[in-house]
Amino acid sequence: MKRLIFLAPIAFFGLVIAAFALGLGRDPTILPSTLIDKPLPVFDLPAVRSGDAGLKSSDGAGQPHLLNVFASWCVACRVEHPELLQLKAQGVPIDGLDWKDEPAAGAQYLVDQGDPYRLAGNDKTGRAGIDLGVAGVPETFLVDGHGRVRYKVIGPISPEVWAGTIKPLMDKLRVQG
Amino acid sequence: MTAEIGQFALILALILSAVQALAPLAGAWRTDPMLMAVGRAAALLQLLFVGVAFVSLAACYLLNDFSVALVAQHSNLSQPLIYRIGATWGSHEGSMLLWVLILAIYGAAVAIFGGTLRDTLQARVLAVQGMVGAAFLGFLLFTSNPFTRLFPAPPDGAELNPVLQDPGLVFHPPVLYMGYVGLSMAFSFGVAALLEGRVDVGWARWVRPWVLTAWIFLTVGIAMGSLWAYYTLGWGGWWFWDPVENASLMPWLLATALLHSSLVLERRGALVSWTILLAILAFSLSLVGTFLVRSGVLTSVHAFALDARRGVYILGIIAVMTGTALALFAWRAPSLKTGSLFAPLSREYAITVNNLFLLAAAATVFLGTFYPVFMDVLHGDKISVGPPYYRATFVPIFLLLFVLVSFGPMLNWKRDELSRLLARVRWPAALAGGVLIASAIVFGVGHIVSVLALALGVWLITGAALVLARRWRVGELPFAHSLELARATPLAVIGLVIAHAGLGITTIGVASVSAWQTNKVLSMSPGQSARIGGNLITMEAVRPIMGPNYEANQARFDVAGPFGTRTLISERRLYPASQTTTTDAGISWGFFGNIYISVADQNPDGGLTVRMWNHPFVDWIWAGGLLMAFGGAVSLADRGLRVAKVERRVAQPRGAGQGAAGPPIPEPGVAAEAAS
Numbered sequence: 001m002k003r004l005i006f007l008a009p010i011a012f013f014g015l016v017i018a019a020f021a022l023g024l025g026r027d028p029t030i031l032p033s034t035l036i037d038k039p040l041p042v043f044d045l046p047a048v049r050s051g052d053a054g055l056k057s058s059d060g061a062g063q064p065h066l067l068n069v070f071a072s073w074c075v076a077c078r079v080e081h082p083e084l085l086q087l088k089a090q091g092v093p094i095d096g097l098d099w100k101d102e103p104a105a106g107a108q109y110l111v112d113q114g115d116p117y118r119l120a121g122n123d124k125t126g127r128a129g130i131d132l133g134v135a136g137v138p139e140t141f142l143v144d145g146h147g148r149v150r151y152k153v154i155g156p157i158s159p160e161v162w163a164g165t166i167k168p169l170m171d172k173l174r175v176q177g
Numbered sequence: 178m179t180a181e182i183g184q185f186a187l188i189l190a191l192i193l194s195a196v197q198a199l200a201p202l203a204g205a206w207r208t209d210p211m212l213m214a215v216g217r218a219a220a221l222l223q224l225l226f227v228g229v230a231f232v233s234l235a236a237c238y239l240l241n242d243f244s245v246a247l248v249a250q251h252s253n254l255s256q257p258l259i260y261r262i263g264a265t266w267g268s269h270e271g272s273m274l275l276w277v278l279i280l281a282i283y284g285a286a287v288a289i290f291g292g293t294l295r296d297t298l299q300a301r302v303l304a305v306q307g308m309v310g311a312a313f314l315g316f317l318l319f320t321s322n323p324f325t326r327l328f329p330a331p332p333d334g335a336e337l338n339p340v341l342q343d344p345g346l347v348f349h350p351p352v353l354y355m356g357y358v359g360l361s362m363a364f365s366f367g368v369a370a371l372l373e374g375r376v377d378v379g380w381a382r383w384v385r386p387w388v389l390t391a392w393i394f395l396t397v398g399i400a401m402g403s404l405w406a407y408y409t410l411g412w413g414g415w416w417f418w419d420p421v422e423n424a425s426l427m428p429w430l431l432a433t434a435l436l437h438s439s440l441v442l443e444r445r446g447a448l449v450s451w452t453i454l455l456a457i458l459a460f461s462l463s464l465v466g467t468f469l470v471r472s473g474v475l476t477s478v479h480a481f482a483l484d485a486r487r488g489v490y491i492l493g494i495i496a497v498m499t500g501t502a503l504a505l506f507a508w509r510a511p512s513l514k515t516g517s518l519f520a521p522l523s524r525e526y527a528i529t530v531n532n533l534f535l536l537a538a539a540a541t542v543f544l545g546t547f548y549p550v551f552m553d554v555l556h557g558d559k560i561s562v563g564p565p566y567y568r569a570t571f572v573p574i575f576l577l578l579f580v581l582v583s584f585g586p587m588l589n590w591k592r593d594e595l596s597r598l599l600a601r602v603r604w605p606a607a608l609a610g611g612v613l614i615a616s617a618i619v620f621g622v623g624h625i626v627s628v629l630a631l632a633l634g635v636w637l638i639t640g641a642a643l644v645l646a647r648r649w650r651v652g653e654l655p656f657a658h659s660l661e662l663a664r665a666t667p668l669a670v671i672g673l674v675i676a677h678a679g680l681g682i683t684t685i686g687v688a689s690v691s692a693w694q695t696n697k698v699l700s701m702s703p704g705q706s707a708r709i710g711g712n713l714i715t716m717e718a719v720r721p722i723m724g725p726n727y728e729a730n731q732a733r734f735d736v737a738g739p740f741g742t743r744t745l746i747s748e749r750r751l752y753p754a755s756q757t758t759t760t761d762a763g764i765s766w767g768f769f770g771n772i773y774i775s776v777a778d779q780n781p782d783g784g785l786t787v788r789m790w791n792h793p794f795v796d797w798i799w800a801g802g803l804l805m806a807f808g809g810a811v812s813l814a815d816r817g818l819r820v821a822k823v824e825r826r827v828a829q830p831r832g833a834g835q836g837a838a839g840p841p842i843p844e845p846g847v848a849a850e851a852a853s
Binding site for chain 1 (some may be wrong): 457458756775
């Protein structure tokens with residue numbers, strides 16, 4: 001019996017290592033979203049920026065665009081932000097969903113860090129985020145002209161992810177209309 | 178040419194580490210002094226060659242040798258000299274080289290200062306260090322070679338991440354690595370003891386200074402990292418529960434537990450297997466930290482060099498090293514001699530409970546950090562764990578632990594009585610209770626956690642002071658007598674008092690800033706003023722400036738507070754080489770709190786967006802951390818002095834101590850403490 005207690009650490013350790021080994025094979029930045037090729041769940045969110053219209057799920061229809069989930073309390077979003085500003089400068093339409101955040105804090109974040117968003121809605125309760133299957137911020141959805149989700153990025157969009165994955169997809173969607 | 182010298186030196190170091198891993202092991206097995214001496218020589222030579230490799234890489238940065246791929250990626254001609262040096266360890270490859278260098282320093286230290294150890298124990302410790310060294314030198318050479326050449330060489334390099342271009346980069350990683358890698362000593366001593374099949378008081382006496390050294394560096398490293406994040410990220414956060422921060426916190430928690438349990442082992446010969454297990458786990462967690470940052474298994478702001486192949490290699494190292502150590506533990510530990518028993522109310526028992534709390538705290542951090550990985554593997558779900566989780570788990574555990582901390586040093590070894598214990602702590606308890614009630618009335622129940630923490634901070638500080646008061650028998654004896662007792666206080670006790678008080682100071686800082694920080698955001702033009710935290714902030718001027726490798730919009734503020742007026746400079750910087758902007762906040766540091774101002778972009782109306790914070794008592798967080806480390810250093814100095822004294826007195830011939838528990842070290846502190 002006493003020997004068994006001394007075996008406990010290595011048994012536990014074995015489980016942890018197995019989990020790590022399995023975890024290594026997965027990329028934490030790629031998420032199999034159940035929403036792929038399905039329409040965006042319906043939401044109608046109040047504005048982040050004062051005097052603004054807010055964000056509805058039907059808003060982006062007509063052209064492919066990005067829906068970026070962010071929050072003022074999220075460190076990784078701050079890392080991602082300059083890239084979003086660059087994309088805006090290149091004319092990429094990006095809508096922002098301010099997840100589980102005080103509207104004032106979200107607005108201030110955009111003032112501080114710069115504002116890359118065409119439309120921005122505040123999801124204070126996180127309800128819309130749940131429908132979207134948001135696991136953590138930042139996440140970005142590529143939505144096509146018919147309002148369907150075509151791709152999802154977990155974590156910050158890096159220049160590589162943009163150039164290597166999203167931009168080609170977006171260009172294809174633009175051609176298809 | 179320089180790069181090739183470094184490369185060659187690394188290869189030689191790898192071969193030497195293999196020799197260091199095998200020769201002394203065989204030597205200890207056959208009690209062959211020659212082979213054991215080979216181990217010591219190999220450790221010294223390994224340090225020499227890793228040192229040569231490190232200097233070579235630094236030279237490549239200094240000489241702007243952009244034909245070395247690493248230099249081209251992390252440095253350029255306009256980068257200031259200090260950050261070209263800092264860039265040596267600012268990349269994955271360079272930081273691994275630093276890791277290996279520090280490991281070699283510790284290995285050489287065993288060879289040089291381990292002379293009074295039992296020969297076989299020293300040989301086995303060196304062998305385990307050699308194995309760790311071989312694994313990581315192999316990792317460096319085969320997956321992350323810092324000396325890879327680039328052809329054709331570019332005329333200028335890219336840039337070190339601007340966020341890293343800060344004095345913090347020059348000090349934070351080396352200090353933190355001294356801590357991380359220092360825990361390898363605990364690991365090596367633990368495994369060597371299992372190989373020997375015996376753990377005695379002498380073992381604890383030897384391993385404790387190393388654990389203490391690692392713990393001091395780890396404490397300073399974490400405090401520095403937190404401070405760095407505070408002033409560079411531009412919004413005054415000081416802890417984020419980021420996976421990589423957690424990766425440094427977990428070994429710290431276990432090292433703290435190990436410090437205390439090895440004290441029990443040293444003084445009372447108890448908690449033998451437990452201490453060995455902690456020694457193994459503490460270093461394993463620092464390896465897991467390395468795995469985290471470099472494997473891409475989790476996303477984090479700190480993560481760099483996300484490369485699955487490297488992840489596999491490091492995971493392999495962890496699996497083999499920790500796995501072997503734990504297997505050895507399962508096999509050998511049950512037959513280790515267990516020490517003396519102790520009563521449920523005794524200092525030993527208190528330290529055991531302290532260990533359980535620290536282990537539980539480390540487990541919650543571990544679970545929070547890796548929960549996303551486990552969930553992904555089990556269900557394919559992606560989940561992230563944030564601050565609310567830690568508020569609900571880690572914080573209560575720590576608050577309970579704080580309640581216990583001040584009781585610990587008040588308890589007698591072996592057995593004690595509850596009524597006497599309670600009588601002893603009546604003053605700190607009354608004071609903390611008073612603070613609790615007063616602040617609960619002033620601040621209300623809404624801030625109950627911070628109010629509790631505040632009272633516990635006072636409890637910790639006064640509890641620490643009580644250790645001295647009791648020792649000096651203040652009020653019991655005439656003043657002159659107390660003074661005499663004060664003079665005779667061993668430094669180790671003073672170290673304990675400083676460290677526990679430091680913990681209290683950190684707690685007060687955390688409680689205050691968490692509950693009572695305020696902030697304001699406004700658009701300001703020069704001449705305009707705003708009030709925050711009893712200070713009048715006036716924007717003086719805004720002008721563009723040119724730094725050595727950046728452009729910045731610089732704003733000057735006058736901060737008029739109760740203690741006079743100060744000028745603050747806050748900048749928003751653009752680094753053209755990488756098109757990155759950073760915020761350089763203006764901070765008015767003060768004993769009672771900081772005023773923290775960061776500026777953002779120009780508004781269309783010509784005003785500048787200014788965000789200002791009042792952070793009450795925030796500096797106490799780091800001051801307390803540094804005090805804890807200082808307490809550790811004081812305690813370490815005591816030990817060093819005492820060991821030196823003994824060496825002078827007992828000129829024991831080498832090897833004569835074979836089979837004995839090492840040289841006897843008189844412990845005046847123990848006798849005095851047991852008597853009091």
